Amino acid sequence: MYQTPKIFSQQKNSIQYKIIHIFRRHARSVAPLLTLTVLIVFFSFASEGGRFFSGRNFVNIFQQAATLAIMSTGVTFVLLTGEIDLSIASMAMFSGVLASYLLVNHGVPGTIAFISAFVVATFLGFINGLVTTRFRLPSFMTTLAMMQIASGLAIYLTKGRPFFEVPAIAHTLGTERWGSIPIIIIAALVILIIGHIVLTYTRFGRYIYMVGGNREAAEFSGVSSINVRMLALTIGGSMAGLAGLINTGRIGSAHAGGFEDMMLNSISAVVLGGTSLFGGEGGIPNTIIGLLIFGVLNNGLNMINLDIYLKTVVTGLILLIALIINVYSLKIGTESQETEE
Amino acid sequence: MNEAYLLELINVSKNFGGVSALRNVDFQLKNGEIHGLIGENGAGKSTLIKIISGVHTDYEGVIKLKGEIIRFHSPANARERGIGTVYQELSIIGALSVAENLFLGKQLLNKFGLVDWGKMFEDTENYLEMLGIHVDVRRPAGSYSIGIQQMIEVARIIFGGAEIIILDEPTSALSGPEAERLFEFMKRLKDQNKTLIFISHFLEDVLRISDRISVMRNGNKVYTGLASETDKNFLVQQMLGVEASHLLSNQRKSNKASISFGEKVLEVENLKKRREFENINFSVRRGEILGIYGFMGAGKTALANCLFGLKKPDQGNLKMYNKIINIRSTKDAVRYGIAYVPDNRRQSLFYGKEVFKNITLTYLHQIMNFFLKKKGEINITNELIKQVGVTPANPFLDVSHLSGGNQQKVVLAKWLVKMPKLLILNEPTRGMDVGAKNEVLQVVNNLKNQGVAIILMSSEPEIILDHSDRILVMAKGKIRKELINQDITKEELMHWA
Numbered sequence: 001m002y003q004t005p006k007i008f009s010q011q012k013n014s015i016q017y018k019i020i021h022i023f024r025r026h027a028r029s030v031a032p033l034l035t036l037t038v039l040i041v042f043f044s045f046a047s048e049g050g051r052f053f054s055g056r057n058f059v060n061i062f063q064q065a066a067t068l069a070i071m072s073t074g075v076t077f078v079l080l081t082g083e084i085d086l087s088i089a090s091m092a093m094f095s096g097v098l099a100s101y102l103l104v105n106h107g108v109p110g111t112i113a114f115i116s117a118f119v120v121a122t123f124l125g126f127i128n129g130l131v132t133t134r135f136r137l138p139s140f141m142t143t144l145a146m147m148q149i150a151s152g153l154a155i156y157l158t159k160g161r162p163f164f165e166v167p168a169i170a171h172t173l174g175t176e177r178w179g180s181i182p183i184i185i186i187a188a189l190v191i192l193i194i195g196h197i198v199l200t201y202t203r204f205g206r207y208i209y210m211v212g213g214n215r216e217a218a219e220f221s222g223v224s225s226i227n228v229r230m231l232a233l234t235i236g237g238s239m240a241g242l243a244g245l246i247n248t249g250r251i252g253s254a255h256a257g258g259f260e261d262m263m264l265n266s267i268s269a270v271v272l273g274g275t276s277l278f279g280g281e282g283g284i285p286n287t288i289i290g291l292l293i294f295g296v297l298n299n300g301l302n303m304i305n306l307d308i309y310l311k312t313v314v315t316g317l318i319l320l321i322a323l324i325i326n327v328y329s330l331k332i333g334t335e336s337q338e339t340e341e
Numbered sequence: 342m343n344e345a346y347l348l349e350l351i352n353v354s355k356n357f358g359g360v361s362a363l364r365n366v367d368f369q370l371k372n373g374e375i376h377g378l379i380g381e382n383g384a385g386k387s388t389l390i391k392i393i394s395g396v397h398t399d400y401e402g403v404i405k406l407k408g409e410i411i412r413f414h415s416p417a418n419a420r421e422r423g424i425g426t427v428y429q430e431l432s433i434i435g436a437l438s439v440a441e442n443l444f445l446g447k448q449l450l451n452k453f454g455l456v457d458w459g460k461m462f463e464d465t466e467n468y469l470e471m472l473g474i475h476v477d478v479r480r481p482a483g484s485y486s487i488g489i490q491q492m493i494e495v496a497r498i499i500f501g502g503a504e505i506i507i508l509d510e511p512t513s514a515l516s517g518p519e520a521e522r523l524f525e526f527m528k529r530l531k532d533q534n535k536t537l538i539f540i541s542h543f544l545e546d547v548l549r550i551s552d553r554i555s556v557m558r559n560g561n562k563v564y565t566g567l568a569s570e571t572d573k574n575f576l577v578q579q580m581l582g583v584e585a586s587h588l589l590s591n592q593r594k595s596n597k598a599s600i601s602f603g604e605k606v607l608e609v610e611n612l613k614k615r616r617e618f619e620n621i622n623f624s625v626r627r628g629e630i631l632g633i634y635g636f637m638g639a640g641k642t643a644l645a646n647c648l649f650g651l652k653k654p655d656q657g658n659l660k661m662y663n664k665i666i667n668i669r670s671t672k673d674a675v676r677y678g679i680a681y682v683p684d685n686r687r688q689s690l691f692y693g694k695e696v697f698k699n700i701t702l703t704y705l706h707q708i709m710n711f712f713l714k715k716k717g718e719i720n721i722t723n724e725l726i727k728q729v730g731v732t733p734a735n736p737f738l739d740v741s742h743l744s745g746g747n748q749q750k751v752v753l754a755k756w757l758v759k760m761p762k763l764l765i766l767n768e769p770t771r772g773m774d775v776g777a778k779n780e781v782l783q784v785v786n787n788l789k790n791q792g793v794a795i796i797l798m799s800s801e802p803e804i805i806l807d808h809s810d811r812i813l814v815m816a817k818g819k820i821r822k823e824l825i826n827q828d829i830t831k832e833e834l835m836h837w838a
Contacts, residue, residue, distance in 0.1 A: 222675030
């Protein structure tokens, strides 16, 4: 016969039980949140004259993280289904270049150029999904090839020379402010919120989590994992495209380069926040924490007395430590579940 | 005792924490014989084999090898003394060449300390040739069929010095011709003075290939005799125990066959899947439970997969309500009202996710719009877990925290969000205790009474006999016999398998 797990016989109201319970349910978010807090506290004290901990600097941090946030929203969808997308940075770069190319070389109106480039990036994401699911290629390989194709196309369009004109709408999104808040931050927040709503409150979002959690069981439940994964990779492409377009607006030019870091940063931010690389666990709140860790780290390291040439090394080391803490807290989380049974 | 025996077990017993798995077993193996070992699941065959091959070391009693009293302290120790076992899961490494597999862990080296490929290939070729296995030794072992791989594994064990080879259910994963080839191979080994223990569910095979046969029942060895002096009926009786079988036939007097069923829900015509099954014809009606009985490897799972759109049959038609249907995916199957409870719960449950998410997923597109309404999901879940009796009845519990029986009830519940027209159950009670078993089967019987057509696949005769209206016996990919479940005994059922 069945056994009632002990957790139901325990005193539900004891503080100890509550703390354990909260930790268990949010084991995935506890460690990243802790890392973030430690970093903020550290930089607040270590920065020269405490200039890290100021409203203006936080706006700075958000602004720097905004492009990454839009891209990472797409990456969150992709990772949750258990796939990966290595081509995001290239697709971002390509869409930015394409919009300027249409604008400059063919006189296409800015808004139409912007929308066309966004559609093309979405289509590239769709190709990623199509090849991965229909031809059963690991997304690692599909998107590795797409990485080459998209950046190759960007190089072809620029012929090595940057475009110094970008669509007006990109410029507006990337540089202007709404009141005192940069629009780019608002755009990033809107995208993150929409992403969160889709993942948490819609049928498609549920499918993403379930397919990522157990692809075979999804198939055995009549849910086509193919469609879900294809759509996730398509969203990955479209978000990358949008991020690339807004970024050209922010820097005022489009060229075939300078995006190399974005892919790794974006995937690390999502994973750092606690979303599983194997799918099924995590979400936008995790991604936001991961982005903030990244933003705080980048910004904070500039404000302490550190050899600028060591910055990358230190960043890498801190990320490594944070990931190790993530893994351990997850292990403790599952162990506390087991001991309670 | 008689020194002519190669291996002798005297009064061997084995307990697992107070439960006795073997009781005072005497077992003798003659040099150069093929010895068939049969018995129901749980009769003690595996335990006996594991003692002989050094897996279980804490047993009572004495083992003599060539007259010398021994006690193996590990499987490696037993191998050194010439006892090799081939389990159902082969240990061949598919990516390595046949030769590398044979020489695994002891590659030949040349004078520079590098692997001497030429000599390894040559030796392997000669050696396999001698055993009558004709393969390209340079090709990856995984590129050969399971049957060949099995022979390579046996060859490897003999190459490692084995005199006694234990074959555990070697034919259950093989097609007919492959099994024939294995038997040829076994005879050849016997001619080369190797001794074999052959464990199998297929009594005909055991009768044909063995010199002597031993029967296990409830941890006892109940019979040993020459294969030429016995027959299938006698062996089945020995396996089940005479008293027990009388009891069974008296018990089953229910008059299930006289109940008339509704319209035909599913009709299967001439279905074929290469290497899995062929010539499958049957139909199942509203409110009927069609039992499909067969051992592992009979083709039941492959058949279920084809009915549920997981695999494509090569030939044949499926009809629902007299109309031909084309099922290309599991999604199609769900749309036609087909539900499937697979033999492995991992294929059906999302461990780490809440019970309600597991239950509502299948019909989410029918019960929810674009946006989910959590309250609605919880209400549906609460109702269903009450209906099937999941305890604890908490829709938010991680499904992996439930016991096996309750997990299976969740699997059933996920198909009841919308009442299915056809429910396929594959080994629905495997590994469950009696209480959970009955509860699950109670749910199934309720569905039958509500007019669902049910296909119940199992390798447990009791389940099939107790719950089916009609029985198909499947063996080696074919339907051997159709039986109306009226006064059928376990013996009859097993006779056809």
